[in-house]
Amino acid sequence: MKKRQASPLGRIFMILVYLFLYAPIFVLIVFSFNSSKSRSVWTGFTFKWYTELFQDSSILSSLGTTLLVSVLSALIATLVGTIAAVGFFNMKKRWSTPLLSVNNIPVMNADIVTGVSLCLAFVAAGSFLKFKLGFGTLLIAHITFNIPYVILSVMPKLQQMDKHLVDAAQDLGCTWSQAFVKVIMPEIMPGIVNGAIIAFTMSVDDFVISYFTAGSKVQTLAMNIYSMTRKRISPKINAVSTLLFLVVMILLIIVNIRESRQNAEAERKKLKAASEP
């Protein structure tokens, strides 16, 4: 059989597209080490933008806000979303189908519409209950757009699960909650972890919804970068980008190595099981 690979033309096209995707990021990284403020003329190597970055209290505090809101919203969304997914799964189709389409609205809708609609609701509620836009509203907004992703990644795992497992556990004397912890949880765990990761990255990446719901006092990193690009441009932005890119790359490599190791392990077990009589 012929070896599987793309045609030479396909290969060339692929390389061009990867160049298109990575060239701007590469330039961004190179100029984070440029000694002058110029973004097109190389004047010499320096680390000064990185040291300035770590002394910039506004960048550091907005980074803290981003991490805090992402971690909190991902945790809460994972908890609420998993419980809700189990609930939807055990409902009659007649009820769960329309409810799941409401759940899909934040995923399908344009971010700006989600953002302004929440902004309207928070401002209206705030004038009654005497509160202002701030970290609380930002967190609620993030939880709201994160839960649908958790549900969308937990639901398929529930559907793949053998329904008789829960019945069997209950026949063997488990209460429903014991069956949930001992049987359902381990089965749907990959979906839960996946949902939590998606929720976290959605939160870190979000700009538009935060922009409309955080008010004027609280700033996420993305909002800070936006205000920097609107005012004076400093190579500190390049330094932030470089650091974020490295963090993401290292995380992805770790996840990838772990997964391929697990795959190899599973493959080995399968072979071993097959070779035994």
Next chain:
Amino acid sequence: MKPKYFAIPYVGWMALFIVIPLVLIVVYAFSNASGGFTLDNFSNMLTYSGVFGRSFWLAFLATVICILIGYPVAYAIAQEPAHRQRTLMLLIMLPMWMNFLLRTYAWMSLLENTGLINKLLGLIGLPAAHMINTPGAVVLGMVYNFLPFMILPINSVIVKIDKNLLEAAQDLGANKVEIFRRVIFPLSLPGVLSGITMVFVPSVSTFVISKLLGGGTDLLLGDLIEMQFLGTAYNPHLGSAISLVMMIIVMIAMYLMNKFGSGEETAVMM
């Protein structure tokens, strides 16, 4: 407690933070500052019909370019051996994990009049081109930011196509072009359709890309909405009306596309 009641807290949450906010958009769209019912917001929108036209046109262009670039790449990646496919798709997704403001900012510094591209053009003796603050730059920004959303669904659909079907087509005498046209392409259409949604919706509603790469002079729908809520032209009623109309046009477009796209006959004819 029965497990079917587990969803109740979240149903309450959805009512509070998904349904009520959207209802508020409708209420604001049909009312004025003093709270009375009015259709003025919609008639005032006519002055902005140019913005509607421009937004949908640029988003349409970006979507078409994403298909033209994304489909061949998704297809070429699917031809590679499985272990290499994993790495290649990871490399497609990696830029997506970087904040999209930073990705847009990267293009800002490349396209500037004194930017790197013009410096390189000067080196090989070509005249400098004016690129930043043009509609072309905005479309480029959309394509760059949302291209992975096109490649991802198309690739995952092509990878799942049953290889036996391709062999069957070959046995029945189809050549490579025919196999692609009559088997692979129709079967990959669902991926293309979800790619179109994932590129078109963020493109038509963006305000960051148009502000950073378009210079903020040629307004897009996203800019207009942002101005009504947080900007100088504060008028949430008009902003809500614009959001509502944009949402409805997008919904109708997606509905029509899915209706025509899922019919098998149209797929085979194409």
